[in-house]
Amino acid sequence: MIRVLLAEDQTMVRGALASLLNLEPDIEVVAQVSRGDEVAAAAAASVPDVALLDIEMPGRTGLDAADELARALPGCRILILTTFGRPGYLRRAMEGGAAGFLLKDAPASELASAIRRAVAGERVVDPGLAAAALSQGESPLTPREHEVLRASRQHATVADLAQALYLSPGTVRNHLSSAMQKLDARNRGEAVRMAEEQGWL
C-alpha cells in the first residue's frame, strides 16, 4: 500500500483528488493539509511514501515545503503538482530534490501512475514542460539582485526596501537598476513582472 500525503489549498479539489486516489487499490491517502506550513508536521505524523504538493498554497510555497520535507523525511518521495508550466518552478523543484513535476492540465489517470513511478524511483516530468525548461536557461540575476527585486514586491518605496534589507538606499537602487537592465525593463514593476513570468522570482 502506497501511503500518500496530499497538500492542496482548495478544499474541493483536494477532496476530489483524494477520492480519485482512494479508488486505486494500492494507494491510500493518509494525510491531507491545506497549507504549506502544515506539510512537515503532517508528514512527521503520518510518514507517507509520497507527498503530493501544490505550489500555490498559503503559509508556505509547495517548493519551500518540499525543501523542508526533503530534509525532515529523506525517504519520502515528493511530487509537485501545479497549474502553471513555469519552467523556473520546474528547475527549482528538481534541484530541490523533487521526484516529479505534474501539471493539473494532465489527464487525471496520470496521477496514480506518476505516484507509482515515483515510488519505484523514477523521475516523473511532463515531457513538454521539460523541453520548455531546457530552452529557457538560468536567471541572469545575481543573488542580491534577485533578493532585492523579490523584496520590492512587498515594499513600496526604496526607503522601505533599504530598511528591510539593511542596505543603503543608493545600493538598493543600484541593484534594482542593474536587474532592470538585465531584464530589459524600464521599471521596477515591469522587472518584477518579467522575472515572475520567467519563473525567476
Add this chain to the structure above:
Amino acid sequence: MIRVLLAEDQTMVRGALASLLNLEPDIEVVAQVSRGDEVAAAAAASVPDVALLDIEMPGRTGLDAADELARALPGCRILILTTFGRPGYLRRAMEGGAAGFLLKDAPASELASAIRRAVAGERVVDPGLAAAALSQGESPLTPREHEVLRASRQHATVADLAQALYLSPGTVRNHLSSAMQKLDARNRGEAVRMAEEQGWL
C-alpha cells in the same frame, strides 16, 4: 438519475471531480468540456439537468457560458464553481440566473448536495461567501480609475498607459493618484497589490 455537465479547464481537476460525482448513486456525469465556448454545444447534445461551470476557462467565461446556456436550455440548472470569492462574480452570476455559487474551498461533500438542492429548485450559495460579499462592500474606485489601475499592470510608464487608453498622460496620472488616495497606497504598485487583495481588480 441526475445528469450533470462538467465544465472546468484543468484536466486533472475535472477528472477528479467527475470521479467524485460518479461515486454518488443518483448522479451521472454525462458531458465534460474544458472550454467555455464548448458548453452550449455539449449541453445541446447531452441535455443535462445541471451544468457545473468553472468561471475561469479559455474561450468563454463560465459566467458568459451561463448566460448562453440559460437561453438555450432554460430547464437546465446552473451552478457556478470557482476559486475566488469575488463578490462581483457572485452578484453577476445570480443576476444571470444561476441556481448557485460554489467555492472550490468548500468541502467536496457539499458538491453533490448542492447539485441535489439545485435540482430541487433551491438556490445554493456558500454562506461564508455571501457574508463576505456583504461585509466587503463595493470597490470605492470609479469605473475609470478601475480601468486605469487595471491597465497599469501591463503598461510600465504613464506614457504607455495614456497611449493604450487614448487619454492624456495628465489624466492618467490624475486617475491613478485618486485611486491611490482611495486605497491609501503610496504607489501605483502598492495600489495594484491592495486592490488585487480586495478582489477589486
Add this chain to the structure above:
DNA sequence: GGTCGCCCGTGACGTTTGTCACCCTGCATT
C-alpha cells in the same frame, strides 16, 4: 436652475526613481 459626481485636460511643484561615474572591500580565477 442648481448641485453633485465623474470624466478629461493643463500647468506647476516637490519628490522619487533610474542612471551613471566613481570609490572601496572581498574572493576567485588566471
Add this chain to the structure above:
DNA sequence: AATGCAGGGTGACAAACGTCACGGGCGACC
C-alpha cells in the same frame, strides 16, 4: 601579482512620478 566580478556605498543628474489647483464638459438628481 593581476584581473574580473559580486557586493556595498556615495554623489550627481535627468526623467518619471505623485500631488495639487484649476479649467472645462456631461449626465443625474433634487
